Amino acid sequence: MFTVIDSARPATLVVRQLAQAGIRVVMRYYNHKDVSLPGKRLTRAEARTLTEAGLSIGAVFQQRGGGNGGHIGDLTAMTGQRDAARALQVAADIGQPQGSAIYFAVDWDFITKAELASIEAYFGAVNAALAGSYRVGVYGSGLVCDRLLTKGLVKFAWLSQSQGWSGHDDFLKSQRWALAQAPATTLPGTGYRYDPNYSNTAFPDFGQFTLNSGADEFARDHAAPEELRSMMQVTARSGLLLRRGAGTSYERIRSLPFGTRVFGISVLGDWVLVDTEGDGKADGYCHRGYLELVADAFGMRHPALADPYQIAREELADNIHEFPGKKTNPRIYLYHASTGHGDEDSVPWCSSFVNYCVEKAGLKGTNSKAARSWHEQGWGDEVTEAPREGDIVVWRRQWTNAAGQPESGGHVGFLVSANATSITVLGGNQSGRVSIASYPRNGSLGGQHYKLLSIRRAVTMTDSDDMIIAEAAE
Structure with missing residues (x-):
């Protein structure tokens, strides 16, 4: 219902x-x-x-x-x-x-x-x-x-x-x-x-x-729930089976006709836990091979266990940016939701963007809107001396406010390239959008001083040997 x-x-x-x-x-x-x-x-x-x-x-x-x-x-x-x-x-x-x-x-x-x-x-x-x-x-x-x-x-x-x-x-x-x-x-x-x-x-x-x-x-x-969802549609012409678990060995509940729209709640391998009634309650599992994403307002567009940097590049291709005035881009609200709660895009969102990409890849992020959390929490492995494309770069930022008082913050993004004096990253909240930009390793840019803190890499995960067979309704 x-x-x-x-x-x-x-x-x-x-x-x-x-x-x-x-x-x-x-x-x-x-x-x-x-x-x-x-x-x-x-x-x-x-x-x-x-x-x-x-x-x-x-x-x-x-x-x-x-x-x-x-x-x-x-x-x-x-x-x-x-x-x-x-x-x-x-x-x-x-x-x-x-x-x-x-x-x-x-x-x-x-x-x-x-x-x-x-x-x-x-x-x-x-x-x-x-x-x-x-x-x-x-x-x-x-x-x-x-x-x-x-x-x-x-x-x-x-x-x-x-x-x-x-x-x-x-x-x-x-x-x-x-x-x-x-x-x-x-x-x-x-x-x-x-x-x-x-x-x-x-x-x-x-x-x-x-x-x-x-x-x-x-x-x-009526705040957004913790579990954000996607709207999906059955593409199997003969219909798609709804099962009690994520696998063909689980009991069949019923068949969903071609064109049926459902909410995807979460992903487990090649299976999607779905809500068929729109009431927020789980009704069973369907194979994702026969579900087409209709509306990605809820953050399930990326395959489970994808590479965070790959996800970041897809977000870049979608031209995500802040809306003018007091309006908030729902996509940026979704990035913020990955760090505890959704928020307006006026709230710094570079860390929320990285956290979103990391979580959608099946990894655990820092759950913090603070950019320096990736360094201060010791996330992943430090690879500052031997980085590679897709690693996570963390800076400290310092500046002087309008009252003449010193302030500090940070910035974080995915490494694209580097030289002796600067590092180029793909990140969020860069000129108000997801973009590629360069920052000094240790120097000033736009009235702010940047100092590289560390470059981080996700701890290697063991690949699953499980194999799921796609199925449509018979």
């Missing part, structure tokens, strides 16, 4: 069943007027009922939103100002805490330059009207979500379930969505119709709220 749902129908009469089914968040609608769907708009009474049942609420404004034939006239600067004013009015009536989010629906596959420009003008007006009181989200196609995030017009993107809409698959794989909608279903025994949603655990929250909490409280309540 998914834990986040959306519905155009009031949830008042099924709140108890939703809570018992493991639902944690219900996304409901704001609008100007209910037309074809009585009860579409969330009321304060329903919001209170949801809150009292221990459920959180998500708000999305939609008065057609361009849907039912592609009415771009619904999405202009003028209608944006009008819709935002109404959203603020409904939010006040509900008692929605400031700092949470209001999503605005773009419910059609708009693709032309003129249409996209009109949508941008709409969200520009929405931002001006909300004036920072609520974070702004968009529900729409991959193309629209990607464009508005890139333009800085929204904080959250909610990807529509319409897989044929422009940019759907690319945006799903981009790690940038907060929510991704799945096909509609019915709550057993009730007739209550809703859409389940995947939530991207690389985000600490997606703007949900309760009537008795503010932004800080719901961010704590």
Whole structure:
């Protein structure tokens, strides 16, 4: 069972069943007027009922939103100002805490330059009207979500379930969505119709709220779990067997049909422990040879026991960089999650990047955001006198702050090349991105003094003799 749902129908009469089914968040609608769907708009009474049942609420404004034939006239600067004013009015009536989010629906596959420009003008007006009181989200196609995030017009993107809409698959794989909608279903025994949603655990929250909490409280309540996950899809045309253990000798549970999407929880050799219901609970093991990665927001893209330097090069190829302003790249949040907890990309992340690569290779890192931890903890073997490409290089950094006081820190990265005076490394947080850069062995650069502390190499691990045979459903 998914834990986040959306519905155009009031949830008042099924709140108890939703809570018992493991639902944690219900996304409901704001609008100007209910037309074809009585009860579409969330009321304060329903919001209170949801809150009292221990459920959180998500708000999305939609008065057609361009849907039912592609009415771009619904999405202009003028209608944006009008819709935002109404959203603020409904939010006040509900008692929605400031700092949470209001999503605005773009419910059609708009693709032309003129249409996209009109949508941008709409969200520009929405931002001006909300004036920072609520974070702004968009529900729409991959193309629209990607464009508005890139333009800085929204904080959250909610990807529509319409897989044929422009940019759907690319945006799903981009790690940038907060929510991704799945096909509609019915709550057993009730007739209550809703859409389940995947939530991207690389985000600490997606703007949900309760009537008795503010932004800080719901961010704590819905923090990313310790076990970050990947969304994967069955590629075996005949289906893929789900087993009770990581091997062909374990009992078969059932067959997952071609195209089934699951969450990968962890990897054991060639086997993936999967969650088939989206509730965070393990349901069994599938062979990874027949699972395709759909969205790598959760950090399982790299094969088990790969080389850390190889993983670092793949991250480099993905052009990972900090987002402008106060936004945080979910990928960098994920790097930080490998050193105890996720964090904003304004927090130095060179050590978190190295730790992420080391852990994804099946090794133990330092579990520290401090760059010098790799030297001070004596990680691996010291090979300063005989280094090779891919080793981990650690520096001490010293500088003078604006007040004229001395400060110190460190830097760490993977060795690419070296000469008598400088060392080139592949690292994170180098000019705000994963990049290749050179630093002095012992000297100044950019107003800071660098001193090489040591070069480290992972202790050699014994290769496993186990052989796993790939299988699809028979």
